[in-house]
Amino acid sequence: MLRIILPGNCYFIRKTTLISLMTAVSVFSSVRVFSQGHSQPEGTLKDMTSNDTKIDLIIKDMSLVEKIAMLHGNGMFSSAGIKRLGIPDIKYTDGPFGIREELEKNSWNSMKLTTDSATFFPTGSALAATWNPDLAYLLGTALGEEAKTRGKDVLLGPAINITRIPTGGRTYEYMGEDPLLSARLAVGYIKGVQDRGVAACIKHFALNNQETNRGRVNVIVDERTMREIYLPPFEAAIREANVFTVMAAYNKIAGSWCSENEILLNQILKKEWGFKGLVVSDWGGTHSTVKAAVNGLDVEMGTPRDPYMGKFLLDSVNAGLVPIGVINEKVRRILRVRFSVDPVSETKPAGIVSTPEHGKIAYLVASQSIVLLKNSEHILPIDLNKVKKIAVIGDNATHKLASGGFGAGVKTRYEITPLAGLKSKIGNKASVKFAQGYRSAFIMNQQSRGRRLPNDQVDTALLKEAVDLARNSDIAIIFAGTNREVETEASDRPDLKLPFGQYEMIKAIVSVNPRTIVVLVAAAPLELSSVFNSSAAMLISWFNGSEGGNALADVLIGTVNPSGKLPFTFPLALNDSPAYALETFPGDNNAEYKEGSLVGYRWFDTKKIKPLFSFGFGLSYTEFSYSEIKTDKPKYGKDDKIQISVELKNMGKQKGDEVVQLYVHRLNSQIEWPEKELKGFSRVSLKAGESKRITLTLPVSQLRYWDTKIHDWKLERGKLQLMIGSSSSDIRVVKSIEI
Numbered sequence: 187m188l189r190i191i192l193p194g195n196c197y198f199i200r201k202t203t204l205i206s207l208m209t210a211v212s213v214f215s216s217v218r219v220f221s222q223g224h225s226q227p228e229g230t231l232k233d234m235t236s237n238d239t240k241i242d243l244i245i246k247d248m249s250l251v252e253k254i255a256m257l258h259g260n261g262m263f264s265s266a267g268i269k270r271l272g273i274p275d276i277k278y279t280d281g282p283f284g285i286r287e288e289l290e291k292n293s294w295n296s297m298k299l300t301t302d303s304a305t306f307f308p309t310g311s312a313l314a315a316t317w318n319p320d321l322a323y324l325l326g327t328a329l330g331e332e333a334k335t336r337g338k339d340v341l342l343g344p345a346i347n348i349t350r351i352p353t354g355g356r357t358y359e360y361m362g363e364d365p366l367l368s369a370r371l372a373v374g375y376i377k378g379v380q381d382r383g384v385a386a387c388i389k390h391f392a393l394n395n396q397e398t399n400r401g402r403v404n405v406i407v408d409e410r411t412m413r414e415i416y417l418p419p420f421e422a423a424i425r426e427a428n429v430f431t432v433m434a435a436y437n438k439i440a441g442s443w444c445s446e447n448e449i450l451l452n453q454i455l456k457k458e459w460g461f462k463g464l465v466v467s468d469w470g471g472t473h474s475t476v477k478a479a480v481n482g483l484d485v486e487m488g489t490p491r492d493p494y495m496g497k498f499l500l501d502s503v504n505a506g507l508v509p510i511g512v513i514n515e516k517v518r519r520i521l522r523v524r525f526s527v528d529p530v531s532e533t534k535p536a537g538i539v540s541t542p543e544h545g546k547i548a549y550l551v552a553s554q555s556i557v558l559l560k561n562s563e564h565i566l567p568i569d570l571n572k573v574k575k576i577a578v579i580g581d582n583a584t585h586k587l588a589s590g591g592f593g594a595g596v597k598t599r600y601e602i603t604p605l606a607g608l609k610s611k612i613g614n615k616a617s618v619k620f621a622q623g624y625r626s627a628f629i630m631n632q633q634s635r636g637r638r639l640p641n642d643q644v645d646t647a648l649l650k651e652a653v654d655l656a657r658n659s660d661i662a663i664i665f666a667g668t669n670r671e672v673e674t675e676a677s678d679r680p681d682l683k684l685p686f687g688q689y690e691m692i693k694a695i696v697s698v699n700p701r702t703i704v705v706l707v708a709a710a711p712l713e714l715s716s717v718f719n720s721s722a723a724m725l726i727s728w729f730n731g732s733e734g735g736n737a738l739a740d741v742l743i744g745t746v747n748p749s750g751k752l753p754f755t756f757p758l759a760l761n762d763s764p765a766y767a768l769e770t771f772p773g774d775n776n777a778e779y780k781e782g783s784l785v786g787y788r789w790f791d792t793k794k795i796k797p798l799f800s801f802g803f804g805l806s807y808t809e810f811s812y813s814e815i816k817t818d819k820p821k822y823g824k825d826d827k828i829q830i831s832v833e834l835k836n837m838g839k840q841k842g843d844e845v846v847q848l849y850v851h852r853l854n855s856q857i858e859w860p861e862k863e864l865k866g867f868s869r870v871s872l873k874a875g876e877s878k879r880i881t882l883t884l885p886v887s888q889l890r891y892w893d894t895k896i897h898d899w900k901l902e903r904g905k906l907q908l909m910i911g912s913s914s915s916d917i918r919v920v921k922s923i924e925i
């Protein structure tokens with residue numbers, strides 16, 4: 187441990203953190219290649235079974251009562267250890283983007299401490315927009331360190347459900363609509379967390395793709411779609427990152443609750459994928475005693491009174507309804523996690539929370555996540571030699587995002603808002619004036635049928651003030667979008683509309699100042715066609731963590747060249763998206779995934795529906811050219827790895843990062859496939875004028891499909907096209923090969 191003294195503060199920083207940061211800087215400037223079956227930092231993959239002999243001796247020495255006590259929460263965020271043997275309780279914490287504040291032991295009430303702050307890291311969709319698994323790893327290490335400092339054993343993240351509906355309330359927590367992108371980021375994140383001695387917990391297993399009716403909805407999905415779209419991020423987390431814990435989702439699949447789903451938990455997760463850790467229920471998501479116990483749930487959480495896996499389970503074992511072997515196996519899994527996260531005697535490190543280093547990691551993620559959607563006449567970056575009066579408009583310029591709405595938040599020590607970021611980065615080079623423009627207000631009445639919905643009424647006084655400011659400024663930057671009340675756990679958005687009268691506001695501002703830049707502070711798709719054409723430039727800046735405002739300001743003034751790419755499609759209209767087009771959302775008791783594997787861009791491409799912004803899209807201040815696509819062979823066998831390369835050149839006058847994307851299109855296939863599918867990607871940094879040959883590796887095994895006749899992966903031989911481009915709809919070079 188190193189002791190670093192900064193003005194007014196004393197921080198203890200692990201050597202490893204410093205090394206990580208140094209790597210971060212090199213990640214920034216080096217060429218990395220990520221494709222399926224070939225990934226980011228190795229991490230230390232602990233063998234969770236290495237303590238099994240010791241664990242079996244412990245189990246032999248335990249009473250049934252002691253064992254049962256471990257199988258349910260003994261507080262809202264803890265489950266029992268074995269006091270008699272000095273084995274501590276397991277302490278859990280939310281969540282995916284920062285360590286949650288401390289809650290009272292048996293309730294959701296805050297303890298109102300002043301010692302439980304943490305770094306607010308960019309949320310899932312922001313991380314996904316970086317397309318950078320190395321950065322996900324780094325983020326994981328920082329989260330792991332903060333969790334450990336706060337005395338936690340299990341971090342309840344990453345959240346890796348696929349974005350099936352663009353209105354999904356938790357889209358901000360998830361990593362987009364593509365299984366490969368989600369898998370690669372999840373693997374990086376988990377390795378980072380676990381390398382710091384804390385267990386990650388992948389959630390929500392599985393098919394928790396909507397918040398509406400999440401506590402009762404029954405998902406009906408075909409086997410192939412489940413295997414090819416919804417399970418791969420979970421499978422990768424287990425097979426490649428050796429994740430220690432898994433959270434069962436609230437919903438049902440094919441009539442059976444995920445927390446008692448024999449196929450999901452016992453057959454697929456534990457048997458087929460070889461998962462050795464523990465399965466925890468989502469909070470309050472357990473529905474039975476015997477079924478849950480026998481079908482694979484290990485720890486029940488969020489049932490403060492009369493848990494199913496407490497006294498009822500004890501009685502069930504005594505009555506011979508649950509074999510003792512099943513109980514022992516659960517205790518074994520819990521102890522595996524206990525001994526894998528840290529040796530019981532190890533004292534927790536102090537002071538590795540909210541450090542400047544973690545702030546830098548939050549900044550790196552934020553700065554690589556921001557997506558430039560439009561930049562007409564190169565209005566961006568803002569030229570501070572010419573622009574002297576800047577109007578900053580919109581509530582989101584000052585709205586904080588670390589908490590809000592329902593669900594996990596972070597009590598962050600600081601959060602740089604966009605306005606604060608701009609003011610500090612611009613300094614005295616230009617005047618920056620702010621007008622709120624709209625109010626973030628909600629209504630709940632008969633019309634909204636008891637739901638809390640955004641109030642879209644324009645606040646004329648606020649609007650007038652903003653219009654006047656814009657009229658008298660050289661440029662206007664509107665901060666529109668959603669916030670944590672609009673995008674929230676436990677409900678989905680009613681539509682993709684900009685809330686709070688923002689369409690009217692944008693139109694009014696643009697009409698008095700055509701040099702208007704629209705920054706969307708939002709973490710999910712939005713309907714934008716009515717304001718897209720009139721805005722001079724548009725960006726999306728996500729729920730971007732403690733350093734979000736600094737990163738955004740750096741992009742706006744050009745210190746950072748934007749390089750984020752969309753992790754999901756923005757449809758022109760909500761009804762263009764699959765679940766809405768097929769009227770399968772929200773379902774009532776059943777959500778039928780009739781679109782099959784045509785989720786996100788797979789649907790838009792295959793059905794030839796033009797979206798507003800495609801998956802993978804994102805502009806830069808420079809331009810990249812792609813040429814000379816090559817493969818190492820024309821024909822491949824089933825065990826081969828395809829080496830595919832392309833010449834990438836930075837054609838512009840400044841350094842920039844490009845995310846090279848590899849898609850596969852099948853020719854003359856007998857099997858049904860989406861038009862194209864992402865099979866690899868690589869974030870590349872190039873200086874002005876520089877060119878590089880970028881190689882991606884694609885194992886042929888990753889081209890298999892799930893054959894429902896044999897219930898296994900199968901390779902279809904034939905011709906296919908390897909397509910490389912800058913987004914799913916901007917393919918630049920194509921090469922045919924044969925399998």
Ligand code: BGC
Nearest residue numbers: 280281342389390468469594
């Ligand atoms: C959420 C989980 C979360 C848990 C504990 C549930 O409502 O679905 O993601 O980890 O609460 O806060």
